[in-house]
Amino acid sequence: MPDTVPAGVSRSFTALIPTAAIALTVIIINGILMAFNTDIYKIVAIPFGFVTNLTSTWVGLMVVYFIMHALWIVGIHGATIVTSFLTPIVLSNMQLNQKGANIPFAGEFNNCFVTIGGSGATLGMVIFIAFFAKSAQLGALGKASVVPAFFNINEPILFGMPVVYNPYTAIPFFLAPMASMSMAYFAISMHWVKPMIAQPAWPTPLGLSGFIGTAGDWRAIVLAFVCALVAFLIWFPFIKFYDGKLYKMSRQKVQRRRR
Numbered sequence: 001m002p003d004t005v006p007a008g009v010s011r012s013f014t015a016l017i018p019t020a021a022i023a024l025t026v027i028i029i030n031g032i033l034m035a036f037n038t039d040i041y042k043i044v045a046i047p048f049g050f051v052t053n054l055t056s057t058w059v060g061l062m063v064v065y066f067i068m069h070a071l072w073i074v075g076i077h078g079a080t081i082v083t084s085f086l087t088p089i090v091l092s093n094m095q096l097n098q099k100g101a102n103i104p105f106a107g108e109f110n111n112c113f114v115t116i117g118g119s120g121a122t123l124g125m126v127i128f129i130a131f132f133a134k135s136a137q138l139g140a141l142g143k144a145s146v147v148p149a150f151f152n153i154n155e156p157i158l159f160g161m162p163v164v165y166n167p168y169t170a171i172p173f174f175l176a177p178m179a180s181m182s183m184a185y186f187a188i189s190m191h192w193v194k195p196m197i198a199q200p201a202w203p204t205p206l207g208l209s210g211f212i213g214t215a216g217d218w219r220a221i222v223l224a225f226v227c228a229l230v231a232f233l234i235w236f237p238f239i240k241f242y243d244g245k246l247y248k249m250s251r252q253k254v255q256r257r258r259r
Contacts, residue, residue, distance in 0.1 A: 051064075125235040
């Protein structure tokens with residue numbers, strides 16, 4: 001555009017070119033698909049259909065949670081990426097539960113029963129290091145992270161401990177949420193606990209979220225605490241070993257400085 005046109009206006013018009021090109025391309029592709037008795041919306045829905053089928057079984061959910069936490073291990077926000085596919089599914093399942101279905105994976109199933117304290121189900125572990133860690137590093141980190149953990153926020157732990165790229169914490173990071181998911185899945189499948197029919201906010205604390213999500217089933221509170229306890233028991237030997245390792249390293253550093 002001429003030099004007399006302000007830069008902001010010029011950039012706005014320049015941005016219209018790729019936008020128009022993309023829109024035209026989509027229209028052409030959709031027109032071709034419609035000639036074959038389909039459309040672009042049905043094509044886009046194919047991967048979502050696969051994910052829907054995957055989340056309808058216990059084995060499929062094990063795969064989902066493995067992928068979610070595998071992404072975290074390499075520094076990618078697995079929860080954000082995976083839940084972008086899962087949100088439409090859990091909301092749809094929640095509506096079916098409201099009509100009398102009994103689908104475990106619905107509503108805030110994930111934050112109520114599985115990733116308690118954040119990805120990796122770290123709430124119990126964070127409480128432990130906040131009050132019982134020997135190493136100054138984990139103790140300080142735990143105290144700074146314990147309050148956010150009650151609201152399912154654990155990025156300080158994931159990147160501060162760190163859990164990311166840490167072989168000492170990788171095993172419980174996978175196993176703890178898989179164990180809690182399994183217990184919650186079968187508890188709901190066997191009608192021991194009511195399914196999720198309401199949508200609590202994802203940072204709602206332990207127990208209260210399940211109580212709200214099941215519309216007042218007190219057994220959901222018990223289930224949530226049992227899931228959190230089992231997750232902590234899985235974490236305990238690993239975090240105990242890692243804490244001892246860090247404590248030993250800090251003592252060795254102090255001894256070197258004194259020499």
